[in-house]
Amino acid sequence: MSRLGTVSLRRRVTVTASLVLGVVLVALGFTIAAVFSAQGQRNLNALLAGRVQLAQQLAKENVAPANLVRRIDARGVVVSLRLPSGDTIGAPPERSGDVKRVTAKLSGPPRINGAELVLTADTALLDGAERTLARVLVIGGLAAIVVTAFALLLGMRVALLPLDRMTGLARSIASGSRGGRLSPSRTDTELGRTAEAFDEMLNSLEASEERMRTFVADAAHELRTPIAGVNAAAEAVLELGPDARPEQREQLELLLIRESRRAGRLVEDLLDLARIDAGVRLETETVRLRDLARNQADRLMLLAPS
Template sequence: MSLRTVSLRRRVTLSAIGVLGVVLIGVVLLVDALFAAQSKRDVDTALLEKARVAQQLVKQRVRGAELANRLEGRGVEVWLVMPDGTGFGNKPDEEVANEVSRQLIDGSKITVYAETAVITAAQTRLRRLLLLAGIGALAVTIGAMLLVVRRALAPLDAMTTLARSIARGNRGYRLNPSRADNELGRTAAAFDDMLDSLEGSEERTKRFVADAAHELRTPIAGVQAVAEALMQTASAEERERLNLLLVRESRRAGRLVDDLLALARIEAGLELHRERVDLLALAEAEVARTRLLAPDFDIVAEGEPAFVSGDPQRLAQVLANLADNARQATGPSGRVRLRVSRVGSFALLVVTDNGPGVPPEDRERIFDRLVRLDEARDQRSGGSGLGLPIARGIARAHGGELSCIDPDQAATATATPDMDLAPPAPVAGPEAEAEAEKQGQGGVPPTAAAAPQVGGPPGAGAGRQGGELGEVGGGGRRGDSVGAAFEVRIPLAE
């Protein structure tokens, strides 16, 4: 979009002067025409009156030159022709505005007329007066318009001054319009809203960069410490242990960087490869993946098929993030339920666990970047506090929403007659353990992943990180009570 930047002050002033000039010209032409017509009528009336007076004077025996002299004056001329052909007065020529001729009772003929120069002189005086008045009106209008436009555009000058002040680093200032129901008020209000949004985004970016730098400091420091220790040790056993630590810390830093990139991609606009997807099938695939990672963990998928139009890899990542978040919150003896249902025009996925839960005041905050409610557990698990923001971003990219809901509401939604309808599948032996280790490093079962994901596959977003989300506590309460509950709403496929 290219905005035309012609001077608004000049445009308004010239437009007003142009309109006034056209109006003045029209008024002058109209007044001139009306004056000419009225002058002609007045002359006709005066001439007729002179002719009537002439008849009266003749009755009073006024004759000849005396009669002509009495009738002449005030722009009226007389030509009197006696019965014997004698003429008195001024004989009219061709340049006569109007004339009236009458036969008098004594047999003489009188012609009264007005010269054109009389009316022309009056019109000239009028036009000169109108011209001077028009020039004066234009001069006054120009001066008044400059003052009025300057006052009218003062709010725009204030916006310019404020914008330049903010560009120099002064934050927090606003226009605060007294009224927002007119053009300048709406512009000023929109300007303030833009400043609120920009400064809020700037503040979030600064905080995020500072938090990310703080988070990266620990794994980078760990990598540095291990590398220095490797240079000083000669023991093969110790070197092997340090190599494992080096790999763990480097993976931790890599996961954080991957998640930062994932969030950036989501905010820039996530590209989705949509197809018809059954959320229940994705939930069952996530159960299989989790049991491969933790064979003894109690996790169940239940409900009814619910088909949505979405990217199966992205949706699988949401499920993986939520399931791993719940697994890390509850511990090895925890219980997690994934319940799929259809509610109106939405497919509903509710993930519940029997962990310590999320305090009501933190149910929205946990979706902020790098928020972790249990720092000690997250340091052990390697979580970065980015999983939930990523999961919510993916849900919203599908036209849905991810939220942390009240546990009592979730307990009603997920209650079933048999909570053990899908017991854990036994996984044993070295091959299974190797497969679990592979899953812990980012792999997912074939039913859950077949293409790269934002920030890595589902395991990279959550399962691989071992609870990197905005996790919700450290201990765990057991039993059938619901601790934390997350609800995903995605529009049903047509």
Template sequence: MTAPAPDPAAPTGRLRTVSLRFRATLTVLLVLLVVVAGLAVVVDRTFAAEANRNANALLTGRAQLARQLARQGVGPQQLVNRVDAHGIRASLVLPDGRVFGTPPSNGRRDLVDRVQLSSPGRVDGAVLTLVVDRAFLDNAQQTLRRTLLLAGLGALLLGGLSITLGLRYALRPLNAFGALARDVISGRRGGRLAPDRTDTELGQAAAAVDGMLDALEGAEQHARDAEADARRAARRSQEFLSDAAHELRTPIAGVQAAAETLLHQGSDEGGLSTTEREQLLVLLVREAQRAGRLSEDLLTTARLDTGVDVQHERIDLAELVRGEADRTALLHPGVELAVHGLSRLADPWLTSDPAKIRSVLGNLLGNAARATAATGPAGSIAVTVSEEPGRVRVLVTDSGPGVPAADRERIFERLVRLDASRTRGSDGPGTSGGAGLGLAIARGYARALGGDLVCVEPPPDVRGAAFLLTLPRTARTVVGSGASPAPSDRP
């Protein structure tokens, strides 16, 4: 089996942490040294070439002067004296062998120029030797080299100091990086580099670090929120199970008591009468039905968290509202019930789930009827239907005791009951039978259809509660709809 090739981008050892300031200073000084040395060599070579060029030009000029003096008939010694100057040594050899001036020395790197003169005088045919004094040029070049050396050392020293101070200032933002990293390690959050420019190297690095910290703190906050949500969910589940067990205990206890009474006394002589037996049987059936409704509501509530299948049918909302209103009026003949706005609907047709809409309306109207009946025989319920672009609104108000503003959201939580008038047994499917699940299920159905159910501030002429049901013209397909989603999901 062939071993995988090592990743060239992967770290191969510990990170070398030599001082960045030292490395940058050393690098710049080496570059400066190379530049200064190269510049010194160029200046030295240029000076030498220019000095030779000037010396040759000087020799040419002195030779021309010697020819002019010879044609003028100037004597040998005077000619040598006139030409021998400014680093030029002249030696004149006459045809008869006499020598005037200093003869040139052998073995030196002097520049030499020999000129034969023609003259009407004594120097006719004489040979003039011109020599440039090399020692003068060498001294000048040595002086230049010493100057370049001192200047180079001074430049390196000054450059080193300048680079050290400049790097200390330039690398100051790295201290901010380190301080921020130490804050993060120590647990302090919220600090940022906040670069004023993000188009530079440090700005891009600072922006990347800030973005990383944003993501880190966001992930930490998300983890804390998830942990808190999990704890709340666990607590709600425990409370839900506890409350559900408590709610089921009552009907089950009734069933058990009735069954035990029938079992132990039903066959004894002088035991239960026929009337008592019938009452026990009725109690047994009612408690069994109550337990069944509560179990069904608990299952419905659980399904709301995982997803609700929505049936799509073409329904007439006006007919559906009238049907539920008539049903409630039959079940509660002492309550005045009025329906408004149906005739003003431009389009009463929806594509939705009629069973779930009936369940929601039945719960709202049943609760309103019981709340209204609790205040006296002259109670009333009003159902107002209106429409807006893409949705319809059904407002149910009553003349009951109302819902306090602080409880208008809490009333939709599972197994929450504010008063007996709003939590007794209901009249329609999907209701709680007093367990505090009816409104939670109703809101879950409304949101499963793509709408919502909220308890709102009642109109000025209404003293009781007001519940607003909103429904889209076309329901959603399949959704998971908790009874109490985040506030941002509410219209």
């Protein structure tokens, strides 16, 4: 039989709940980071697409190139416009680093028709926001796990009070106290069913103990009679003188043997009662009441001659 694990239930529940919470927070953190990154990319693409669309509209309206660059300029976006004449307006496009570049051809009046518009967005800001979000998620997750573990330790102390009461009752019964019961208010819960089974076990144990006391008392009472008969017959045999009739001596010796056998049968009957109480099937047989009454009368004549 394997040994029962006796690790602290409070510790086991706290560690399990903390691990589950940690796994959930990690999965949630990865999900939030992925959603944030995807949404940031979509927002950046939407910003660049909107700037390109605005530039196309301004080019068709014959807006001056310098004014066009100034109007489509946005925070984090570098605008470079290369005119058909070869002149470049705006900052030159960045060639290194984490950048996202969009190129578009503008159409409109001759001075801007065919101009190449280059929009370069620095993704470092987006990467920085993602790193900040990751730090916030890690710190917040660790704080949540620590707070949850501390709260579980306090909460489990209150939640496990019924088990502490059950343990106290079991120890009081082991020390000799009887009659105590848990008496659960509800039996449709885990602790309620456990407490109900515990009370049923105590009822069975105390009933068995009471049956054992009754059995011992009955055995002592029943054995007292044949033992007294054996003592009386033995004393009568010893008191017989040499002039005693052989019939009288033989009668006492037969009575002595019969009482000793009766005591032996009584012991066997008590053992049979114990076996019956353990579940052995009882087999009945016919008894001659006349012989039973005659034997009882002979014994009483010896015990109480008067």
